[in-house]
Amino acid sequence: MPQLPALTLKILLVDADDARATDLTKLLGATGFHHVRHVPGGASLADEVTAFMPGVVIIDMALPDRDTLEGLRQNSARVPRPVLVFADDPVLVEEAIAAGVSFYHVGDGQAIKPILTAAIALFRLHRQTEKKGATTP
Amino acid sequence: MRIGLLKLTDAAPVIMAQELELFAAEDLEVDLSIEPSGANIADKLAHGFLDAAVIAPPLAFAMALGLRGRACPIIIPQSLNLGGNTVTLGTSLARRIAMHLAWGKWTSLVKARAFAAALKDGHEKPTLAVVDQYSTHNLLLRYWLAAGGIDPDNDVTLAVLPPTQMVEALRGGRIAGFCAGAPWGAIAKEKHLGTTMTTSHGIWQNGPEKVLAVNQAWADAHPGRLLAAQRVLLRAARFCDAPKHAALVAETLSADAYLGVEADVVDSSLPKARGGNVLHLESLFFRNAATVPWHSHALWFLQQMARWGLIPATTDFKRVAEQVYRPDLYALAARSLNLPVPRKTFKTEGHATAWRCAADPSPIDMEPDGFCDGVPFAPAEA
Numbered sequence: 417m418p419q420l421p422a423l424t425l426k427i428l429l430v431d432a433d434d435a436r437a438t439d440l441t442k443l444l445g446a447t448g449f450h451h452v453r454h455v456p457g458g459a460s461l462a463d464e465v466t467a468f469m470p471g472v473v474i475i476d477m478a479l480p481d482r483d484t485l486e487g488l489r490q491n492s493a494r495v496p497r498p499v500l501v502f503a504d505d506p507v508l509v510e511e512a513i514a515a516g517v518s519f520y521h522v523g524d525g526q527a528i529k530p531i532l533t534a535a536i537a538l539f540r541l542h543r544q545t546e547k548k549g550a551t552t553p
Numbered sequence: 554m555r556i557g558l559l560k561l562t563d564a565a566p567v568i569m570a571q572e573l574e575l576f577a578a579e580d581l582e583v584d585l586s587i588e589p590s591g592a593n594i595a596d597k598l599a600h601g602f603l604d605a606a607v608i609a610p611p612l613a614f615a616m617a618l619g620l621r622g623r624a625c626p627i628i629i630p631q632s633l634n635l636g637g638n639t640v641t642l643g644t645s646l647a648r649r650i651a652m653h654l655a656w657g658k659w660t661s662l663v664k665a666r667a668f669a670a671a672l673k674d675g676h677e678k679p680t681l682a683v684v685d686q687y688s689t690h691n692l693l694l695r696y697w698l699a700a701g702g703i704d705p706d707n708d709v710t711l712a713v714l715p716p717t718q719m720v721e722a723l724r725g726g727r728i729a730g731f732c733a734g735a736p737w738g739a740i741a742k743e744k745h746l747g748t749t750m751t752t753s754h755g756i757w758q759n760g761p762e763k764v765l766a767v768n769q770a771w772a773d774a775h776p777g778r779l780l781a782a783q784r785v786l787l788r789a790a791r792f793c794d795a796p797k798h799a800a801l802v803a804e805t806l807s808a809d810a811y812l813g814v815e816a817d818v819v820d821s822s823l824p825k826a827r828g829g830n831v832l833h834l835e836s837l838f839f840r841n842a843a844t845v846p847w848h849s850h851a852l853w854f855l856q857q858m859a860r861w862g863l864i865p866a867t868t869d870f871k872r873v874a875e876q877v878y879r880p881d882l883y884a885l886a887a888r889s890l891n892l893p894v895p896r897k898t899f900k901t902e903g904h905a906t907a908w909r910c911a912a913d914p915s916p917i918d919m920e921p922d923g924f925c926d927g928v929p930f931a932p933a934e935a
Contacts, residue, residue: 477589477593479590486621487712518592
């Protein structure tokens with residue numbers, strides 16, 4: 417029997433868009449990832465990361481909080497220290513940037529590819545919907 | 554050409570070049586992209602979504618050395634400004650420090666020592682925020698704290714927060730102070746939440762702040778466009794540096810499309826006519842050879858990054874400095890506008906008084922470039 421993926425992985429979703437966050441939480445749940453916490457970002461983010469100890473952080477690139485996440489690395493007192501996901505796959509990274517979403521993870525990145533793909537797809541979909549909305553008078 | 558910016562006064566030359574249609578005059582089509590984080594700028598620059606950006610030199614080195622994501626060759630053909638940051642401390646911390654200040658001249662060094670004394674008064678360890686671990690702010694704040702006898706890694710807690718969140722975090726008591734670029738210190742002061750304890754100039758007089766960082770692959774493919782962009786930014790730097798243009802620059806930058814703050818707080822950090830006050834707030838864009846990408850600046854940044862463990866101490870500083878900082882490209886652009894080009898690519902950082910820099914066709918008058926602890930930084934000649 418094939419080994420089950422690490423579905424107990426804790427995911428922190430940092431997104432100021434509640435509707436998109438709800439959609440992504442549902443999508444991740446359907447993929448089997450149920451430990452998703454949604455926060456809007458802001459000055460409390462570092463404390464939220466320290467309290468929740470996520471294995472993965474999904475963050476909206478339109479928020480300023482990415483620098484906060486990257487800064488957690490310099491402070492040895494705080495764990496975990498999320499590292500920018502730079503999948504060996506540059507195409508995936510470019511798709512993520514184009515969709516406006518970024519990822520950080522702790523430990524090895526084996527189990528997280530389905531999370532990246534789901535989030536990229538959802539951010540892209542929301543972006544397209546927004547664009548359509550914007551052109552409608 | 555796509556140029557990335559953060560919401561900071563440092564972006565003035567690039568924004569003014571766009572608004573005054575100076576890029577267009579050189580037949581350059583430029584898109585400005587206001588980005589919410591340094592991380593976005595770095596990713597977009599590394600993956601071809603941006604060609605150039607206004608960033609702090611430590612981030613350029615982090616990218617070039619592959620410290621965040623894939624290593625990405627970056628060059629810095631021109632600097633953009635000197636100074637402009639404040640170390641802003643919340644009212645209660647500032648009061649504790651003031652209790653340790655005796656009568657006399659309150660230099661930045663005296664204040665750092667008073668801060669060290671205040672930390673022994675039994676209060677909780679204060680949290681100070683900087684805008685990015687790979688920032689000038691992080692290195693300047695650490696330099697100042699250490700000069701006063703404070704261990705930045707143990708005696709205080711250093712955190713990272715976006716500049717736009719500093720004032721709110723100070724209000725809520727989440728941080729006790731911050732080091733950030735203009736106009737955020739001015740905003741905290743205006744709201745009576747904080748005191749300007751020192752500034753970039755107070756820590757390193759006329760020290761460098763932001764630079765034009767360019768994706769090397771783009772620069773190699775478009776040398777003509779890069780040269781044109783540099784010429785435009787040299788003209789814009791001179792424009793922004795003139796005190797008579799401050800009101801227009803402040804108004805332009807304050808627009809919602811750019812900084813989205815009151816024009817007054819932008820104006821407070823623009824170059825003014827002033828008389829010998831070293832603890833000034835200004836971002837200087839042209840005077841004091843502000844646009845020159847000095848190898849001595851590069852070496853100082855690299856050495857300080859190694860001092861605090863951000864890069865390995867074994868890094869070949871000279872090789873990295875010369876790969877990233879490109880005064881040769883600066884010279885091409887400056888010469889084409891008949892602007893003076895320094896004869897050397899480095900200077901001693903640490904002049905206590907005004908001096909004259911040898912340059913062709915004419916020397917450049919320089920204000921002091923000393924550090925708060927009075928120790929000069931004199932990289933050996935190649």
